[in-house]
Amino acid sequence: MVRRSSGEQAALYIRRLIFEGRLRQGDRVPQDEIARVLGVSRIPVREALLSLEREGWVTIRPHRGAFIGALDEAAVRDHYQLYGLVFGFAARRATERRTPELVDRLGRICDALDREDDPAGIARLNREFDRLILETASSPRLRAVLRAMVGIVPGNFFALVPGAIEAEREGGRAIWTAIRDGDPDAAAGAYTRMLRRQGDLVAALFAARGLFAPPA
Numbered sequence: 001m002v003r004r005s006s007g008e009q010a011a012l013y014i015r016r017l018i019f020e021g022r023l024r025q026g027d028r029v030p031q032d033e034i035a036r037v038l039g040v041s042r043i044p045v046r047e048a049l050l051s052l053e054r055e056g057w058v059t060i061r062p063h064r065g066a067f068i069g070a071l072d073e074a075a076v077r078d079h080y081q082l083y084g085l086v087f088g089f090a091a092r093r094a095t096e097r098r099t100p101e102l103v104d105r106l107g108r109i110c111d112a113l114d115r116e117d118d119p120a121g122i123a124r125l126n127r128e129f130d131r132l133i134l135e136t137a138s139s140p141r142l143r144a145v146l147r148a149m150v151g152i153v154p155g156n157f158f159a160l161v162p163g164a165i166e167a168e169r170e171g172g173r174a175i176w177t178a179i180r181d182g183d184p185d186a187a188a189g190a191y192t193r194m195l196r197r198q199g200d201l202v203a204a205l206f207a208a209r210g211l212f213a214p215p216a
Contacts, residue, residue, distance in 0.1 A: 007047030070213035080199025
């Protein structure tokens with residue numbers, strides 16, 4: 001289980017309100033109500049809003065409050081492209097440092113993904129797959145970069161995003177094959193393609209939910 005601070009919990013809650021359409025572009029964020037619902041003071045809510053402003057979810061106006069900003073489709077796609085570049089770097093490094101044990105464990109995860117249909121199980125296997133790649137890459141700087149990147153789908157990605165499970169299965173298998181074959185370029189490319197595909201799926205979902213601002 002991932003332990004979240006009160007500020008992180010508040011940020012996740014606000015993302016869910018936006019994702020579910022309960023807060024839309026231009027709406028004022030009800031800070032007192034959010035604090036009451038979460039059972040926290042306004043301090044974690046303010047911390048959440050500062051974080052969400054950096055991510056582009058809200059705009060803070062001095063002496064007026066925080067307001068929901070306009071989500072941008074290009075920004076959503078860029079988010080996953082950047083994830084792809086970072087994990088692609090990790091996959092390249094892991095391929096160069098691969099061991100028979102790593103290849104075997106990643107292969108078994110891919111087999112388990114093919115058999116698993118529960119989104120919670122898929123998420124667990126995905127975390128294990130990524131963890132093995134990152135541990136083998138062995139780059140503290142890489143981990144620091146990833147800690148600064150926050151998921152934009154507020155909940156179980158595989159339960160909420162149609163097509164995400166298939167993309168994970170196919171992408172994971174391609175990454176494993178490249179690592180097994182000792183091809184760093186192919187491993188990096190496979191990770192990048194998988195996350196680009198996931199970005200396309202998220203963009204389509206957000207568009208279907210009406211979360212993007214209409215064209216000017």
